Amino acid sequence: MDKTARGYRQIPVYLKYLINAVLLAAFLVLGNALLSSGAVNRAQSAVILQIGIYILLAVSLNVATGYLGQLPLGHAGFMAVGAYTAALIWKSLPGKNIGIIVLGLLAGGLLAAVTGMIIGIPALRLKGDYLAIVTLGFGEIIRVLIINLPGITGGTPGLMSIPKHSTFMVVYITVILSCMLIHTMMKSRHGRAILAIRENEIAAESSGVNTTFYKVLAFSVSAFFAGVAGGLYAGYTGILTPGNFNFMTSINILVMVVLGGLGSMAGSIIAAGILTALPLALQSFNKYRMVIYALLLIAVMIFKPSGLLGRYDFSLSRILEKAINGRLFTKPRKAGEDRA
Amino acid sequence: MLFLSQCINGLQLGSIYALVALGYSMVYGIIRLLNFAHGDVIMIGAYIALLTIGAGVNPALAVVLTIFGCVFISVLIERVAYRPLRSAPRISLLITAIGVSLLLQNVTQLLFTANTRPYPGSAIIPSKALKLGGLSLSLTTIVTILVSVGSMIALHLLIQKTRMGKAMRAVSEDTGAAQLMGIDINRVISVTFAIGSALAGIGSVLFCCRYPVVNPNIGSMLGLKAFVAAVLGGIGSIPGAVVGGFAIGFAEVLVTALGFSAWTDAVVFAILILVLLFKPAGLLGRGVAEKV
Numbered sequence: 001m002d003k004t005a006r007g008y009r010q011i012p013v014y015l016k017y018l019i020n021a022v023l024l025a026a027f028l029v030l031g032n033a034l035l036s037s038g039a040v041n042r043a044q045s046a047v048i049l050q051i052g053i054y055i056l057l058a059v060s061l062n063v064a065t066g067y068l069g070q071l072p073l074g075h076a077g078f079m080a081v082g083a084y085t086a087a088l089i090w091k092s093l094p095g096k097n098i099g100i101i102v103l104g105l106l107a108g109g110l111l112a113a114v115t116g117m118i119i120g121i122p123a124l125r126l127k128g129d130y131l132a133i134v135t136l137g138f139g140e141i142i143r144v145l146i147i148n149l150p151g152i153t154g155g156t157p158g159l160m161s162i163p164k165h166s167t168f169m170v171v172y173i174t175v176i177l178s179c180m181l182i183h184t185m186m187k188s189r190h191g192r193a194i195l196a197i198r199e200n201e202i203a204a205e206s207s208g209v210n211t212t213f214y215k216v217l218a219f220s221v222s223a224f225f226a227g228v229a230g231g232l233y234a235g236y237t238g239i240l241t242p243g244n245f246n247f248m249t250s251i252n253i254l255v256m257v258v259l260g261g262l263g264s265m266a267g268s269i270i271a272a273g274i275l276t277a278l279p280l281a282l283q284s285f286n287k288y289r290m291v292i293y294a295l296l297l298i299a300v301m302i303f304k305p306s307g308l309l310g311r312y313d314f315s316l317s318r319i320l321e322k323a324i325n326g327r328l329f330t331k332p333r334k335a336g337e338d339r340a
Numbered sequence: 341m342l343f344l345s346q347c348i349n350g351l352q353l354g355s356i357y358a359l360v361a362l363g364y365s366m367v368y369g370i371i372r373l374l375n376f377a378h379g380d381v382i383m384i385g386a387y388i389a390l391l392t393i394g395a396g397v398n399p400a401l402a403v404v405l406t407i408f409g410c411v412f413i414s415v416l417i418e419r420v421a422y423r424p425l426r427s428a429p430r431i432s433l434l435i436t437a438i439g440v441s442l443l444l445q446n447v448t449q450l451l452f453t454a455n456t457r458p459y460p461g462s463a464i465i466p467s468k469a470l471k472l473g474g475l476s477l478s479l480t481t482i483v484t485i486l487v488s489v490g491s492m493i494a495l496h497l498l499i500q501k502t503r504m505g506k507a508m509r510a511v512s513e514d515t516g517a518a519q520l521m522g523i524d525i526n527r528v529i530s531v532t533f534a535i536g537s538a539l540a541g542i543g544s545v546l547f548c549c550r551y552p553v554v555n556p557n558i559g560s561m562l563g564l565k566a567f568v569a570a571v572l573g574g575i576g577s578i579p580g581a582v583v584g585g586f587a588i589g590f591a592e593v594l595v596t597a598l599g600f601s602a603w604t605d606a607v608v609f610a611i612l613i614l615v616l617l618f619k620p621a622g623l624l625g626r627g628v629a630e631k632v
Binding site for chain 1: 374421424425428429430431432433434435436438439440441442443445446447449450560564567568571602603605606608609610612613616617620
């Protein structure tokens, strides 16, 4: 065990990675065993897959909303781009192997990212609410395009018989990898530049951060993972209709991010899990779902604008370190206090 | 002749968009809030007219009730949802506005179901047609254009000639300085919401006379297009909202006349994106440099 000067024992970095990797692998094996052994019925496994897809959607929206501080309202549009791209690729390439699955997801994500860039470059040069309305408009344009190009997208009746590639394994690995990529990006200097823009754009710009570049970058990354999630969604339902990607879908994802905490990945994940599982578990709740979501949005903004978890992020190694130091239940020291 | 009648058609639609866009622009000018709920207030207005006329109320009285209902709802929303967030970050205010919009739509849906109902448009404005030469104009068209232009003139006089109008201009220029001059900010903001939503109430009646169907979602698309109109004209600018409203109305009629009616929504949003690319301050707006 490494020790700091003040006697706080730390876990070596390689061990932290090892613990996390082992736990993630254990969850994968356990989940796969549960699903393939039939201990979990079809409805329950469908809920699990949906939760995974919505986690990715919420985490990706969190990049643009929580970390960058913008408010895109067309997340379902990027999801649609990814979903239709992946679906068309999978339909034209028969067979089920890892290469085809990855190709579909990546192509969906990349096309969504390119669309994000095209939308983001004009909208992000401006301040404030324009981005919200432009992305909202973009989401509508995508829907109109899908409806009016039936030759490619199947039009209003939808795109049928998409190969169902989204198994538990595929969804799990994609979601974990995506969260890891987003996390590492946010811890890099690029991530810090994005956070600096959220805190104060003018100050960031005067410190030499290329604000337009980083805004478009964060926005495209957000769109990319929304596209990947769209691909997972296509492989999960097997049918895509334009109605799957309307404004309400975007709002659903936004509610998850706002409720979990703007800027907290753990918050997005927990909120996505609860808000996806709850309506499926309580059928009678469905009727009042949107009313409750609306009230939640207003109440959270008035009483706790930072969301349930604020900017807190879960870290297993931090908790373990606290435990081995016997400080699990003591309050964390405030920043700067230990340097006094 | 066809061209002329299409122009008048565009004028009718454009004047409705202009009325609604004025509400957006006034609220944005004064508290920098994109009031997402504005379109849904129009939907509530449509339901008020539908229910009161259905209950046998005189149509003229129903119109007055619609306007007062819209004003009441808007002022209430401002009090309950927006005022506690006056000093919060803009993104919180925007999320709240989206929440209010969702709430209005879904509560209406719970109360009256999502079914589309016919709007008693012909009870409010009789469906007659006037012949001017070879041109046939419906009474609705004429009333819409006259009422809208009349409301815009009234609004212009109110803003330019009255004390309250002066206070509104002062608050939108610099809220802090206006407060120091002894202007009651909260009152001015409430009055702004009230005037904006009175225009929305008038817009609601005129819009529903043109498209006589009502469901909980009619307000959202109308609201969005009116917002695009406000941005096109220069958000925060009153004449800009009028110009933008007519421009969007004409564009929409033109696209429909060319046979692409399925694409109108896409065209309106494409206009928005183009405006933001080439003239972000809008046609009549002033670009404002940010002070540090």
